[in-house]
Amino acid sequence: MNQPTGGGRVSRDVVTTTTRRGARDHNRALAGKLLPLFGVLGAAAAIGGPFAMIPGIEKDLTKKVESAATASGFSVTADFSGQDGTLVCSGPVDQVVLKQLAEDIKGVRQVKFDDATCNAAPAVEPAPATTLAAAPEPATTAAAPVATEAVVSQLKASAALARGAAGVVLSGIVDTEDQRTTLVKAAIAAFGTGNVTDKLAVAGINGAGIIGAGSDDHVQGLAKMLAGLKDNVVEGEAGFDGTALYLKGVYPDAATKDNLDAVISGAGVDAGHVDLSLDTATKPVAAATFAAESALGTDGKITLTGVVPNEVARTALVDAASQRVGAANVIDQLTVASPAAADDPKVEGLALMIAAMPPNLYQGSAGWDGGKFYAKGQYLSTASKAAFEAVAADVGVATTDLAIEPREAATADQAAALEKELNDLVGLTPIPFDAGQSTLRPEADAILGNVATLAKKYAGVTISVNGHTDADGSASGNQTLSDARANRVRDALVERGVPAEQLTAQGFGESQPVASNDTPENKAKNRRVVFTVVKQ
Numbered sequence: 001m002n003q004p005t006g007g008g009r010v011s012r013d014v015v016t017t018t019t020r021r022g023a024r025d026h027n028r029a030l031a032g033k034l035l036p037l038f039g040v041l042g043a044a045a046a047i048g049g050p051f052a053m054i055p056g057i058e059k060d061l062t063k064k065v066e067s068a069a070t071a072s073g074f075s076v077t078a079d080f081s082g083q084d085g086t087l088v089c090s091g092p093v094d095q096v097v098l099k100q101l102a103e104d105i106k107g108v109r110q111v112k113f114d115d116a117t118c119n120a121a122p123a124v125e126p127a128p129a130t131t132l133a134a135a136p137e138p139a140t141t142a143a144a145p146v147a148t149e150a151v152v153s154q155l156k157a158s159a160a161l162a163r164g165a166a167g168v169v170l171s172g173i174v175d176t177e178d179q180r181t182t183l184v185k186a187a188i189a190a191f192g193t194g195n196v197t198d199k200l201a202v203a204g205i206n207g208a209g210i211i212g213a214g215s216d217d218h219v220q221g222l223a224k225m226l227a228g229l230k231d232n233v234v235e236g237e238a239g240f241d242g243t244a245l246y247l248k249g250v251y252p253d254a255a256t257k258d259n260l261d262a263v264i265s266g267a268g269v270d271a272g273h274v275d276l277s278l279d280t281a282t283k284p285v286a287a288a289t290f291a292a293e294s295a296l297g298t299d300g301k302i303t304l305t306g307v308v309p310n311e312v313a314r315t316a317l318v319d320a321a322s323q324r325v326g327a328a329n330v331i332d333q334l335t336v337a338s339p340a341a342a343d344d345p346k347v348e349g350l351a352l353m354i355a356a357m358p359p360n361l362y363q364g365s366a367g368w369d370g371g372k373f374y375a376k377g378q379y380l381s382t383a384s385k386a387a388f389e390a391v392a393a394d395v396g397v398a399t400t401d402l403a404i405e406p407r408e409a410a411t412a413d414q415a416a417a418l419e420k421e422l423n424d425l426v427g428l429t430p431i432p433f434d435a436g437q438s439t440l441r442p443e444a445d446a447i448l449g450n451v452a453t454l455a456k457k458y459a460g461v462t463i464s465v466n467g468h469t470d471a472d473g474s475a476s477g478n479q480t481l482s483d484a485r486a487n488r489v490r491d492a493l494v495e496r497g498v499p500a501e502q503l504t505a506q507g508f509g510e511s512q513p514v515a516s517n518d519t520p521e522n523k524a525k526n527r528r529v530v531f532t533v534v535k536q
Contacts, residue, residue, distance in 0.1 A: 083109035089118035153215040154203040158239030167195030186223035221267040228263030248275035293367030303331040309341040320351040349395040356391040360384035374401040381499040410458035419533035438484035452496035464532040467507040470523035482507030
């Protein structure tokens with residue numbers, strides 16, 4: 001081996017450095033060539049290509065597809081390569097339905113069928129494996145493509161509206177994409193965009209000449225019924241069951257039943273395929289439903305309940321009560337049947353009885369029960385009994401439906417208790433007059449209403465209204481003023497329904513002070529109205 005001499009020697013360090021630099025350059029060049037290849041391999045793995053070696057994912061998809069197929073009545077074995085699968089069947093299956101079922105599973109890109117085991121004529125419902133095994137298609141039919149003239153409609157679709165739902169759900173199978181579009185557009189027209197859930201599957205049969213005109217006709221009939229579901233049923237379903245159009249559901253009232261009858265006729269639905277019933281959860285409402293009652297309580301308030309045909313009727317009854325006892329004393333619990341319902345003339349009759357109640361009855365009720373007028377309660381006096389009976393007769397209340405009786409007659413103890421109640425009331429809130437006058441001030445109205453309610457409580461008592469003044473002015477002038485104020489209160493109570501024969505009025509001037517007249521506060525105590533109640 002020749003050794004380099006003199007200046008021709010290369011040191012070990014130089015050789016090592018050169019070798020390492022060359023290796024780095026070689027590695028960089030190799031990486032530049034491999035990186036694109038790695039990208040291709042990664043992409044292939046992501047799409048399930050020949051380089052996708054992810055057995056865990058394939059096993060997972062296989063298990064999910066086989067489980068979903070079994071739950072739907074199919075008996076198949078799945079074999080996945082990446083996201084693409086092949087289905088091997090135990091017998092002929094509905095490939096349209098099974099394909100959609102499998103490809104709806106997350107992670108599945110597409111599936112195909114083993115022709116030798118899965119070929120079959122289309123069917124709407126997946127049949128159990130045992131049934132298919134008992135009556136298999138001839139081998140020649142299964143192996144050969146289905147002839148054009150043998151293809152029949154798979155149409156079996158429905159539109160369902162759930163109780164309380166704003167929209168409709170379309171489901172089932174249609175023969176063509178055009179049929180699907182027809183039903184979706186009809187649903188949107190009836191229920192609005194965003195209120196339609198489309199779960200329709202398209203069988204893939206194309207051409208009216210193949211499936212016949214009947215398929216399209218049934219789709220058109222179902223489209224017409226879609227409009228009928230809106231606003232006419234509480235819950236229901238319209239559809240084609242593979243044999244005939246049908247409509248079933250629950251309707252809220254007679255008016256919407258008439259609308260549904262028109263829809264049925266227009267869509268061509270046979271009467272034998274209609275199953276409709278009145279909603280028992282909703283009170284049936286006729287075009288002019290009226291069943292209402294007015295109850296007068298011992299507190300002087302009137303409560304209105306029941307159903308009236310429209311808003312006009314409700315207003316008429318509320319106004320009749322308000323004019324008698326004041327709007328604040330009317331409790332309106334009426335229900336309006338329909339804003340567009342016709343007027344009912346019997347509403348006027350009930351309004352008349354409402355107006356006659358407070359002046360003549362201590363408590364009671366009057367109403368129309370949907371078939372007749374009635375009234376019951378306690379009358380205030382013989383005169384008020386006759387007055388209320390006259391109104392009831394004019395309205396049309398039969399004598400057998402009128403039950404009014406006198407109030408309870410007070411005992412001596414009840415009379416004493418009533419006197420205390422009245423004086424406690426006006427002691428807490430005195431009846432106000434204009435200064436030096438017998439004119440009642442506006443705020444006296446509410447106080448007098450409460451006094452009248454108590455004063456009407458019993459029969460068989462006499463209530464005396466007693467007026468008193470302070471000592472300012474002359475004694476004769478104060479006597480005159482106290483008489484005038486006592487009589488003004490008596491008249492106000494009669495106006496509020498207290499029988500006149502039960503009331504007396506008397507002034508005592510300045511003769512019965514309850515305090516000395518030396519201060520403004522004491523003078524105010526002496527200016528008063530008090531009551532005396534005596535059992536008759």
